[in-house]
Amino acid sequence: MRKLRNYFFVLLGLCLVVSLSGCATPASSALGTEESQVQLRSIQTRAFDTTDKKKMMQTVISTMQDLDFVIEKADFTLGSVTGSKFAGYETVTMSVTVRQRGEKQLLVRANAQYGVKSVEDPLTYQDFFTALEKSMFLTAQQVD
């Protein structure tokens, strides 16, 4: 019986090590992301066929408001909008930047954070761009 008990404790210890090492957070993770830089950009960015930056930014703001965000900061020159909302007990913060791309297009990039985690899930961003498309009456185009 004693042997069996020891066996369980060893197993428990092993599981502890495994589950703790899964979420290691060294200081270098402050600048780290799970996806590659290129991949992340393509997930978070879409191009729109318009050059009206002001209208684009105001539509971004109104879309974020539709999604329950409270807008905290915005800067027209930089093209950035930052807002936050609550999802359950977690805070979601998102910043969106709008900038010129060539002569005829605007690039919109969104990046969101859920609690202490950066959101890198393509579908989540797709949800946002779908909502943005609807309010903008334009199609969001994937950028390579």
Add this chain to the structure above:
Amino acid sequence: MNKPFYYLKQFFVAFLCLGIIGCVSAPAGFLKPSEGYLERRQLQTRQYDTTNEEQIVSAVAGVLQDLGFTLDDSETKLGLVSASKKADATSKGQIAGAVLLDMLSAVGGSYSNNTARCDKSQIIKASVIARPSLDGKKMMVRVTFQRIVWNMSNQISRVETINEPLMYQKFFDSLSKSIFLEAQKI
């Protein structure tokens, strides 16, 4: 009880706990418009018969100050003003109920501290956007409120988006007055 099974059970419980506290990932779909967002948009928006964007934005800043908010940030080119205020969140009913519960459990011989879980203070955040309507003849003003509530032991007890029609009603009533006052240069 059979001893090996007892250990096995303990092991599973411990493992489950570790699994749960492990890596929390974001749930899907939190950037999808939730149900009833169109009604909320309507509740949060009013139109004003003017095309003067600057006048509206300064009236908005004025009304936020009237309501005791401090301005955090603004961008006139986009018609944005964001503000926040700290406020009392105590409710007499809630405290009375908690004290009664504490007294009852004291009489019953056990310890409880419901009073510490009562709401104490809150921060209310507001952001207002003024933008021209689609036909360009009116200004649309949209406001959203959010609040964070702390309890008596200074822990965050609640975070929420405020959806009470009364609050929005009050804001827009004050805004109408503010626009009138600014037009009259008072």
